[in-house]
Amino acid sequence: MIKHPFVAALAAVPLLFAFTVASPAFAAETTTCKLKYSLKGWSAIYKVARGTGTITCADGQSANVRIVAHGAGFTGGTQSVTDGTGRFSHTVKVEDLFRTYIEWTGHAGVGPRKAVEARAMFAGSKRLSLAGKGDGISIGMALGGFTIRAQ
DSSP states (O other): OOOOHHHHHHHHHHHHHHHHHHOTTTSOOOBOEEEEEEEEEEEEEEEEEEEEEEEEETTSOEEEEEEEEEEEEEEEEEEEEEEEEEEEOOBSOGGGGOSEEEEEEEEEEEEEEEEEEEEEEEETTEEEEEEEEEEEEEEEEEEEEEEEEEO
């Protein structure tokens, strides 16, 4: 029998920790989500693109989405991304991904299936990285916003 209260409290810490980690009431499960998308847009210092996509998560959640991207920088041309993919940081609900992300984008292309783009973005603790292939005549880098909304 433990007689000192401090020692008794220390003995209970591992049990309390094990209960907290194992209990779903104390911690929400996270899942990994991916985005498949297409975008079409233009740029001449200012950049704008609109498109659609589908978010699918490892736990079975999914959503069809609309995408709007705006930005400004050293950029010019037209571009159509038809084979875009992305990966979100861990999330609890697919609805948590509907927001505007701050993005840094780079793109280049000359001709059919020779255009490429890469985007790195964040919104609070959420991270999203995108890469896509498509058609266009474009080159540039821009800083802007990337908005995902439910369709």
